[in-house]
Amino acid sequence: MPRQNETPWDGMERPSRRGLVATACAMVARALEAEAERWFVWLPVLFAAGIVTYFALPDEPGGRLAVAGVLAACGLLLAIRRLPLGLAVGGALLAFTLGFATAKARTEMVRAPVLTTELRYVTVTGYVEDFEARADKRDRLTLRVIAISDLTAEAWPYRVRITTSAKSATAVTGEAVSVRATLSPPPEPVEPGGFDFGRRAWFERLGATGYATGRITPLTDAQPPPWDLRVWSAIDAMRRAVNARVRAALPGETGAIAMALMTGDRGGIPQAITDAMRDSGLAHVLAISGLHMVIMAGTVFWLARALLALMPGLALRFAIKKWAAAIALLAAAFYLALSGAAVPTVRAWIMMSIFLIAVMLDRPAITMRNVALAALAILVVAPESLFDPSFEMSFAAVIGLVAFYEWLAGRKRQFLPDVSPAWRGVRWTGALVFGAGLTTLIAGTAVAPFAVYHFHRMTHFGLVANMIAAPLVSLLIMPMALLSLIAMPFGLEAWPLQAMGYGIELMVEAAQWVASWPGAVSILPRISGTVLAMIVLGGLWLCLWQTRMRALGLVIAAAGLALAPAAQRPDVLIEREGATAALRGSQGDLIFPPATAATYSVENWLLADGDDRNADALPETSAFRCDPLGCIGRVKGKTVALVREVGALEEDCRVADIVVAPFTVGKYCRAARVIVDRHMLKERGAHALYIEGLSIRTETVAKARGNRPWAKPIENK
Numbered sequence: 001m002p003r004q005n006e007t008p009w010d011g012m013e014r015p016s017r018r019g020l021v022a023t024a025c026a027m028v029a030r031a032l033e034a035e036a037e038r039w040f041v042w043l044p045v046l047f048a049a050g051i052v053t054y055f056a057l058p059d060e061p062g063g064r065l066a067v068a069g070v071l072a073a074c075g076l077l078l079a080i081r082r083l084p085l086g087l088a089v090g091g092a093l094l095a096f097t098l099g100f101a102t103a104k105a106r107t108e109m110v111r112a113p114v115l116t117t118e119l120r121y122v123t124v125t126g127y128v129e130d131f132e133a134r135a136d137k138r139d140r141l142t143l144r145v146i147a148i149s150d151l152t153a154e155a156w157p158y159r160v161r162i163t164t165s166a167k168s169a170t171a172v173t174g175e176a177v178s179v180r181a182t183l184s185p186p187p188e189p190v191e192p193g194g195f196d197f198g199r200r201a202w203f204e205r206l207g208a209t210g211y212a213t214g215r216i217t218p219l220t221d222a223q224p225p226p227w228d229l230r231v232w233s234a235i236d237a238m239r240r241a242v243n244a245r246v247r248a249a250l251p252g253e254t255g256a257i258a259m260a261l262m263t264g265d266r267g268g269i270p271q272a273i274t275d276a277m278r279d280s281g282l283a284h285v286l287a288i289s290g291l292h293m294v295i296m297a298g299t300v301f302w303l304a305r306a307l308l309a310l311m312p313g314l315a316l317r318f319a320i321k322k323w324a325a326a327i328a329l330l331a332a333a334f335y336l337a338l339s340g341a342a343v344p345t346v347r348a349w350i351m352m353s354i355f356l357i358a359v360m361l362d363r364p365a366i367t368m369r370n371v372a373l374a375a376l377a378i379l380v381v382a383p384e385s386l387f388d389p390s391f392e393m394s395f396a397a398v399i400g401l402v403a404f405y406e407w408l409a410g411r412k413r414q415f416l417p418d419v420s421p422a423w424r425g426v427r428w429t430g431a432l433v434f435g436a437g438l439t440t441l442i443a444g445t446a447v448a449p450f451a452v453y454h455f456h457r458m459t460h461f462g463l464v465a466n467m468i469a470a471p472l473v474s475l476l477i478m479p480m481a482l483l484s485l486i487a488m489p490f491g492l493e494a495w496p497l498q499a500m501g502y503g504i505e506l507m508v509e510a511a512q513w514v515a516s517w518p519g520a521v522s523i524l525p526r527i528s529g530t531v532l533a534m535i536v537l538g539g540l541w542l543c544l545w546q547t548r549m550r551a552l553g554l555v556i557a558a559a560g561l562a563l564a565p566a567a568q569r570p571d572v573l574i575e576r577e578g579a580t581a582a583l584r585g586s587q588g589d590l591i592f593p594p595a596t597a598a599t600y601s602v603e604n605w606l607l608a609d610g611d612d613r614n615a616d617a618l619p620e621t622s623a624f625r626c627d628p629l630g631c632i633g634r635v636k637g638k639t640v641a642l643v644r645e646v647g648a649l650e651e652d653c654r655v656a657d658i659v660v661a662p663f664t665v666g667k668y669c670r671a672a673r674v675i676v677d678r679h680m681l682k683e684r685g686a687h688a689l690y691i692e693g694l695s696i697r698t699e700t701v702a703k704a705r706g707n708r709p710w711a712k713p714i715e716n717k
Contacts, residue, residue, distance in 0.1 A: 029084060029085050031547070031549050032085055032088060033084075033085070034547050034549075035545050035546060035547055035549070036088075037546075038368075038544055038546055039088055039091070040369060040372060041368045041369060041371075041372040041544050042092070042372075042544060043091070043095050043372060043376060044372050044375040044376040044379060045540055045544070046092050046095035046096045046099065047095045047096070047098060047099035047102075047376060047379055047380075048099060048375075048379060048386050049096055049099060050095070050096040050097060050098065050099025050100035050101075050102075050103070051099045051100070051102070051103045051379065051383045051386050052386070052533075053096075053099075053100055054099075054100045054103035054104060054383075055103065055387070057706065058706035058707065059706060059707045059708075060107075060706075060707060060708050060709060061104060063104060063105075063108070066097075066100055066101035066104040066105070067101065069097035069100060069101065070094070070097045070098060070101050072097070073090070073093045073094040073096070073097040073098075074094060076090050076093060077090030077091060077093070077094050078090075099379070099383065102379070102380060102383050103383040103384075106203070106382070106383050106384065107202075107203075107709060110202065110203050110204075110205050111709065112157060112158035112159075112205045112207055113154070113155050113156060113157050113158070113207055114157060114185060114186065114201075114202070114207045114208070114710070115157055115183055115184065115185045115186075115207055115208040116185060116712070117185070118182065118183070118184045118185075119148070119150060119151070119182065119183045119184075119208075119210075120182045121180060121181075121182060121213055122148055122149045122150050122151075122180070122181065122182070122183060123148070123149040123178060123179075123180055124143060124145065124147075124148050124149075124160060124162070124178070124179055124180075124181050124183070125143075125145075125146040125147050125148075125176065125177070125178045125219060125222075126143030126144050126145045126146045126147075126160070126176070126177070127143065127144045127146065127174060127175070127176055127222075127225045127226070127229050128141065128142070128143060128171045128172060128173055128174060128175045128176075128177055129142045129143065129144050129159065129173065129229065129232075130142040130173065131170065131171040131172070131173070132265075132267045133170075133267050133268070134267035134268070135256065135267065135268045135269065135270050135271075137163075137271075138163040138164060138165045138211075139163065139164050139165075139169070139267075140161060140162070140163050140164075140267075141161070141162045141163070141164060141171055141179070141212070141216065142159065142160070142161045142162075142206075143159065143160050143161075143162065143177070143179075144158065144159055144226075144229070145157055145158060145159065145160055145207075146176065146222065148160075148183070156207075157205075157206070157207020157208045158205040158206075158207060159204065159205050159206045159207060160181075160183060160206070160207060160208045160209065160210065161206055161208075161209045161210075162179060162181050162183075162209070162210050162211060162212050163210075163211045163212065164179070164211070164212035164216065165211075165212070169215060169216045170216075171216055172233065172236070172237075173229065173232050173233045173236035174225040174229040174230055174232065174233030174236075175218060175225075175233075176218070176219040176222030176223075176225065177216050177217060177218050177219060178216075178217045178218075178219055179212050179214060179215070179216045179217065180212065180213045180214030181210045181211060181213055181214070182210050182211055182213055183209070183210035184208065184209060184210055185198070185208060185712075186198040186201035186202075186206060186207075186208070186209055186710075187209070188576060188685045188686070188701050188705070189685070189686065189701050189704070190575060190576070190600065190601040190604045190605065190686055191570070191573055191601075191604070191605065191608070191686050191688055191701070192686065192687075192688050192699040192700060192701050192703065192704040193526075193528075193699075193704050194604065194608065194686075194701075195454075195604075196705065196710070198705075198710045198711065199384075199387075199705075199708075199710045200384075201710070202709060202710035203382075203384040235337050235338070238338065239263045239265070239338060239340065242259075242262060242263055242338065242485070242488065243259050243263055243265060245488055245493055245497075246258050246259050246262065246263075246484075246497060247259070249493065249494045249497040249498065249501070250497055250498075250500075250501045250504075253268075253269065253270055253273055253508075254501045254504050254505055254508075255268075255501070256268030256269045256270075257269060257273070257286070257504050257508070258481070258497065258500055258501060258504060260286050260288075261285075261286075261288065261292065261477065261478065261481055262338065262339070262481050262484075262485065263338055263339060263340065264288050264338075264339035264340040264342055264345065265340070266286060266287070269286065273508060273511075274286070275515070276508070276511045276512045276515045277508075277511045277515075278457070278459075279457075279459060279514075279515035279520050279521045280459065280461065280462065280465040280510070280511040280512075280514040280515040280520065281444070281459040281461065281462020281463075281465050281466060281514075282462075282465050282466065282469050282507070282510075282511045284393075285469060285473060285507070287342075287344060287390065288339045288342065288344070288345045288348070289344050289345065289347075289348050289390060289394055290347075290348040290351060290352070290394050290397075291473070292335075292348070292478060293332060293335065293336075293345070293348040293349060293351075293352045294348075294352060295473070295474055295478040295479070296331065296332065296335050296478060296481075296482055297328045297329070297331055297332040297335070297352050297356065298328070299478070299479055299482055300324075300327060300328045300331040300332075300482070301324050301325060301327070301328035301356075302324075304323070304324040304327040304328065305320060305321060305323075305324035308320040308323060308324060321359065322359065322360045322362075325356045325357075325359040325360045326356075326360060328356055329353060329356045329357070329360075332349055332352050332353065332356070333349070335349075336349040338485075343382070343385065343388065343390070344388075344390035344391075344394070347378050347385065347390070347391055347394065348394065350374055350377055350378055351371070351394075351398070354370050354373050354374045354377070355370055358370055366402060366405075367402070367406075368399070368402050368403065368406065368543075368544065371395070371398055371399060371402055375395055378391065389450055389451075389454040389455075392447075392450045393446075393447040393450045396446040396447050396449075396450060396536075396539070397442075397443035397446050397447055399446070399539075399540070399543050399544075400442045400443060400445070400446035400539070400543060401439060401442055401443060401446075402543075403542070403543035403544070404438075404442050406546075433467075436467060436470055436471070437463065437467055440462070440463050440466040440467060440470065441463055444462050444463060444466070446539065449527075449535045449536065449539075450532075452524050452527060453526070453527055453529075453532045456523055456524050456525065456526060456607045456608060456610065457521055457522070457523060457524070458521070458522045458524055459520065459521055460519060460520060460521070460522065461514050461517055461520055464514055465510060465511060465514040468506075468507075468510040468514075469507045469510055469511070472503045472506055472507050472510075473503075473507065476499065476500070476502075476503035477500055477503040477504060477507065480496045480497070480499045480500035480503065481500055483496040484496040484497045484500060522612075523607065523610050523611065523612040524610050525565075525569070525608065525609055525610030526608040526609075526610075527564045528563075530563070531560050531561075531563050531564045532560070533560075534556055534557065534559055534560030534563070535557050535560035535561065537553075537556055537557075537560075538553045538554065538555070538556030538557025538558070538559075538560060539553060539557055540553070541553030541556055542554060542557070568690060569584065569588075569609065570584070570688035570689060570690055570699070571583065571584040571635050571636055571689055571690055571691045572584070572635060572640060572658060572687075572688070572689035572691075573590070573605055573686070573687070573688055573689075574660050574676050574681070574686060574687040574688075574689075575599070575601035575602075575686055576601070576681055576685050576686045576701070577662060577681065578660060578661060578662035578663075578676070578677070578678055578681050579662050580592070580593075580596060580597070580599060580601055580602060581593070581640070581642050581660050582602075582605055583623070583624075583633045583634075583635040583640060584635055584636075585623060585635075589609070589611060590605060590606065590609055590611060591622055591623050591624070591633070592618055592622065592624075593624045593626055593631045593633075593642060594620055594622050594624065594626055595620075596618055598614075598615035598616040598618075599615075601686070602615045602618075603615045624642070627648075628644070628645070629643070629644055629645045629647055629648035630642050630643040630644045630645065630648045630652060631644075632652070632655075632656070635691065636691040637691075638657040638658060638691055638696065639655055639657050639658070640656060640657070640658045640660065641653075641655070641656035641658070641659050641660065641672075642660050642661075643659060643660065643661040644662070646663065649661070649665065649668060649669060650668070653668070653669035653670070653671050653672050654671055656672050657672060657673045657674065657696070658672065658673065658674045658675075658676070658689065658696065659672040659674070659675045659676070659677075660676045660677075661675075661676070661677045661678065662677075662678055663677065663678050664677050664678045664679045665677040665679075673696060674689065674696050674698060683702065683712075684700040684701065684702040684703070685700055685701030685702050685705075686700070686701045687699070687700050687701075688700075
């Protein structure tokens with residue numbers, strides 16, 4: 001035992017701090033060298049990290065910074081490429097800077113005017129890009145703008161989206177129309193850090209949204225539409241013809257779901273069906289994505305190869321597998337066009353195309369390298385896709401499944417002795433059911449963090465629902481959809497559509513049954529982007545590496561899960577118009593003034609808070625004391641006044657620490673510590689207030705969005 005003032009290192013050489021660092025670096029180098037075969041699959045991850053860094057900046061970076069970063073990374077790569085791990089380090093930095101530069105370039109490429117103020121009762125003329133007729137809501141019209149009254153040509157948005165309540169109105173892709181409408185800028189988030197529709201609209205070149213105040217009128221003297229709209233007009237005519245055939249054979253909600261699976265037209269699905277599919281964990285079935293593309297292209301591949309194999313002269317002399325892959329590739333492209341080429345479908349088509357091209361090149365199709373290539377291709381073309389839930393969830397599921405089956409393929413297989421045919425059938429059936437359940441479990445676990453982050457929902461019986469629905473979709477619904485498309489030119493689609501409809505009815509019944517179970521869905525509070533990033537990094541670490549080092553991914557993901565509940569929630573929320581506010585109650589839930597309407601802000605506040613209360617049925621009693629002039633409430637010892645009329649301003653300003661008013665207060669309220677009036681809300685958007693002891697910290701949407709092209713330019717956010 002060491003004497004007093006004696007250390008355990010006395011009598012021996014004390015390891016230097018530099019030596020410990022060198023030892024740690026050597027260990028890391030050896031671990032990375034052992035994973036050299038997997039370096040490539042990390043390229044899209046590093047590329048994505050550059051994209052995340054670009055979007056996380058509070059101020060828009062200059063183009064010179066992006067170019068300088070790429071040049072510096074190239075120089076470093078050339079300088080250190082011959083050093084141990086020099087190629088890996090230099091390549092990683094180059095991938096990161098290229099991701100950053102690509103995001104910046106994409107932002108500038110799609111730059112287009114965005115409306116800054118509301119325009120009432122203006123005349124909008126444009127070419128129809130999309131017309132979505134919806135069953136439970138108002139129809140939606142997307143126009144490529146020709147002109148907008150009251151605006152100069154330089155201020156016209158490239159694209160606008162207008163809702164209309166005239167159910168008898170229709171519009172055809174490529175048609176020039178005119179409509180009277182009220183337009184507004186793309187909506188801001190309902191709270192700081194919330195979903196930013198404005199950023200998505202920027203990359204869609206959508207400069208305004210609004211509602212029609214008149215009927216849609218075709219223009220007879222307009223110029224021909226651009227070439228791309230002429231192409232989509234022909235495709236849309238085919239889609240309408242397919243939808244008409246489907247409706248004739250399958251009326252009602254069954255036909256609406258069939259149209260969604262075949263042409264991507266989801267507007268006719270009733271909201272009750274959508275909710276049941278969502279709460280049962282089957283919402284992914286309604287959106288054409290990788291599942292549908294794999295089934296359709298895979299079925300064509302199997303059929304083409306089987307038919308070619310029936311011709312010995314071809315099968316023995318040529319590589320018919322490559323021919324079948326080429327036919328399946330063409331079928332996938334046709335399905336992409338027929339489905340409307342929505343962004344998730346395009347991503348699924350790119351991934352499927354890479355797999356089929358790998359077959360044509362005699363390469364393994366389903367590998368992590370091909371998944372990485374697909375992700376990299378999508379991010380190069382559309383870096384903003386990284387923040388799309390469909391991108392995140394589809395790749396999370398694919399990466400998890402490929403990693404698991406790669407691990408399974410590396411395990412030693414135990415060959416069982418030959419048994420009777422009956423027992424082999426039982427064993428094969430059991431393996432099929434077990435494999436389907438395991439696949440559903442892995443995919444569900446992989447997408448769960450993204451479902452919580454984006455939708456604040458966790459479905460608990462999705463495994464059961466998917467075990468029922470997966471065979472129906474894979475073996476009945478989608479194959480019959482393909483067969484009906486093949487039969488339509490001959491007028492023979494009724495029988496396969498009836499079979500498809502039977503499968504859809506069984507799927508919907510299963511979804512409604514599972515969604516009705518007690519505790520089928522949990523509403524969870526919003527987790528921060530940092531927590532999600534740690535969980536994602538842990539999952540990637542576990543899936544992309546192959547040595548024992550991969551186990552550290554569980555540690556990283558566990559750290560993220562441990563931090564998830566620690567996020568501080570706002571004590572006061574104020575919506576962007578100032579008409580609605582909420583206080584944090586003593587039990588931790590949000591409290592609203594009596595008779596609060598179920599606005600979009602209220603619904604999203606409850607959802608982000610993990611509160612499953614129905615916004616349409618909030619309790620009449622409240623901690624607020626209200627009169628016709630306003631309301632008074634208290635939170636953490638601070639008084640909050642919601643002023644509705646100017647007459648209450650003088651009294652409320654004397655007693656309140658926080659004053660909220662839907663009008664401009666000006667200099668008449670000096671006693672309050674925080675004033676959120678119409679001017680502040682118009683300039684800075686929705687507010688979130690945090691009471692920390694004696695101080696009150698204010699967060700605003702403007703500050704959270706930063707000085708970016710898709711946000712209103714405001715100084716001193």
